[in-house]
Amino acid sequence: MKYVKKLVCIDCGEEYDAEPDKYLCSKCDNEGILEVEYDYNKIKEDWSIEDLKANEDLSIWRYLPLLPVKEETPRPSLRVGWTPVYDSDVLAQELGLEEIYLKDDGLNPTGSLKDRASAMAVVKAQEAGATTVACSSTGNAASSLAGNVASMGGKMDAVIFVPERAPMGKVTQLLIYGAEVVSVQGSYEEAYYLSDGAIKKWDWYNRNAGINPYLVEGKKTVSLELAEQLNFEMPDWLVFSVGDGCTIAGAWKGLYDLKQIGFIDKIPKLIGVQAEGCAPITKSFRTEKPLETTSEDTLADSIAVGKPRNYKKALNAIRESDGTMVNVSDEEILDMMVTVGQTTGVFGEPAGVTGFAGLKKLVDQGVVAKEDKVAAVITGNGLKDITNGKKAAGEPLEVPPNLELLEKTYKRGDRF
């Protein structure tokens, strides 16, 4: 924590001590979202790119000077972060680009980018003296919390509130990790409010990324890593799917931090992509009006958030970086699952590839130029949502165990 100065309200600018369980701005009636402020000059004095390169810890904790945790707090044992970056010519071609970097965050230990935030939550909960951590989640925040808590080896408990539409893969995963799972018969928003009430009532640590300022600090490691993996030569654009708004806000915060300490000299323009059936942040971005709650009509469950809690940070990220937003249909999302899978061998969940679908649209529209350098992040593993994967991929060819019959099918040209 030696580089953390304060928590600052992004609405009114009020400052607070960086207590581990300080979530929202009291002056703004507990509506204002807080942001962690670092002493960048001090970090610059103590930490260089060479120091970073010499660090053998290939996980999010290699960025300790830029993380709001005490060095001595025990960390989950799961290896979170340092996910691979691939440079795919064929995918670039499919998207209408000359070059694309794909970062596969579905290879985090529980299968999504959310491990970055959950690992942080487990550390901060301990610093707050809590042994139970709770959240509401469409799935990935939940399973990542459950997994990271489990890896503490019985020292902590996780209580998870999921909306009933959460895919079976995600719910099963958190039951396997031993979390207490509350399946709320209602929407994501209703699950959120129930968790909020329960957290206050039983004094649990709150891992709801929309209000806990430390979680965005975990998520920002995705752009710290990407920058390092690209040798600190930043692309023109960086693309994320957007649900609650926390991930793209985190990505921006990481880039902002790196620029402040001089590791990078430009921040890529951020592209936020929402699903047509649930795009409140895109609407607010375009109309420049306050956010209006929408319905949640998309199969990309991880970004189906009708009332996003971190939209202000998300909008700020996009505007500050001179970026843009775009919506895509469920059909475009399903098509992109196959395009990414066939060209790169990476299987992303629907929300995981949504950013790529939006990117394709923006290239078609001429917003992103063919020669622009672009990076995009697969935020979750496709194995988490097989039902939609199946919709995207179709059915296998069924044959009896007989070579002649296979040859006949083959010759009919049905599939081969």
Add this chain to the structure above:
Amino acid sequence: MKYVKKLVCIDCGEEYDAEPDKYLCSKCDNEGILEVEYDYNKIKEDWSIEDLKANEDLSIWRYLPLLPVKEETPRPSLRVGWTPVYDSDVLAQELGLEEIYLKDDGLNPTGSLKDRASAMAVVKAQEAGATTVACSSTGNAASSLAGNVASMGGKMDAVIFVPERAPMGKVTQLLIYGAEVVSVQGSYEEAYYLSDGAIKKWDWYNRNAGINPYLVEGKKTVSLELAEQLNFEMPDWLVFSVGDGCTIAGAWKGLYDLKQIGFIDKIPKLIGVQAEGCAPITKSFRTEKPLETTSEDTLADSIAVGKPRNYKKALNAIRESDGTMVNVSDEEILDMMVTVGQTTGVFGEPAGVTGFAGLKKLVDQGVVAKEDKVAAVITGNGLKDITNGKKAAGEPLEVPPNLELLEKTYKRGDRF
């Protein structure tokens, strides 16, 4: 290939040039399995632990001197290998041990250890001049082949034969990767024979690990890595689940290689664990009689192989290392999914945790002593087989979005 000497038949000792598409021993009527022989003295001269430590490539290709590939052959872009090793006190306690190392190979890019063999197959296929690679598989070999082929960016095709019982997650995954999938209405054995016929008929490259000597060389990287991650201080025991026999054979080969070049001074005793409902190799090990085909009655589909093709190499691995074999029930496997998940945050598929279930049994029986140092490998990701995960984990607590009702449920002590 500069360290590869020959292919040697493990039955009759006949030697062959290491052609990329030489699969079986012609002298033994194409029944004898071949093994890759290296010039260990030359490797010792050229390669040291220090060289290895200085290598920044954190994938299976860091072990190039011990791999049977040409340096210049293009490799799949997926980052295969360097999966994490965890040291869990709580899991050790559950197993009755003082210490256990868990290697999570479910974090390979397509979710299983098989990526190691498939990456090898993609390289060897190119060396053989083939553009189509085919296999029959219960799932993981298939999806790993499909993913690794896809990551070549359209340069190659995969044709996959799966038995109809393959879990939806695995089949969906390979359709997403764009493979041609043939779902064979029959057993694993029938799928195998159909693939064998088709491969010969259409002259595809054969990625059936039981007969292709190079694939075991890919799989052996799991023990090369484990050794390096444990600083070349080897445990007393190393545990794997066993289906076709190739994985444990590969693990042994890696250890044997490391001992020959002086990187390690002892080979751990290998423990092979099969499911009670499909344990032909355990039976042959115990009776010392030739292998008899069995039925395939287990939910651990990845090791449900009634007629394993590589049982001789597997038995050799276990006997040469002075190891042992044991069987476990499906119930013990399901229980172990939860035990591993809750204590470590690692979600393994049924076959992925079968080794741990067997280990627990051997500790109970006194074969493995409490103070022995043990490592075991999670061979596949639990997200691949949600149906069985759900059987193991049970159901979440369902509540309406109402705090009072939640509290009532809570107070009734049903779940919290």
